[in-house]
Amino acid sequence: MSTNGKKSVMGVPKVHLWGAMEEFATAILECGLMDAGYEGNQYSWANSCMFQRLDRVLYNMEWSELFSITRVQHLTRAGSDQAPLSYVESKRPTSFRF
DSSP: OOOTTOSEETTEEHHHHHHHHHHHHHHHHHTTOEEOOOEEOSOSEEOSSOEEOOOOOEEOHHHHHHEEEEEEEEOOOOSSSBOOEEEEEEEOOOOOOO
16 A cells, blocks of 8 residues: 555545554454465556556465466456456366266
8 A cells, every 4th residue: 555655545644554454464364365366467456656456366275275276367457447357266176986
């Protein structure tokens, strides 16, 4: 999150925003969530002077046991400051049994 040196963002003191982001990051870790990564453009959001990767897909260990491949692509932004995400998963092959 960028605050561009301002003391507040949309009326909220900068310190509170950073604290909320730390709490969010802690919750992600405590829940055992992992970032699926991405393919394509490095950034998922842009305005006239800033680019950021704001959007992401998170998953847990149970998900990774069910799906062997999880692929996220940042698609091209068109008419929006937000890039759409494409998400594809493939189930793990099951063992053959008689």
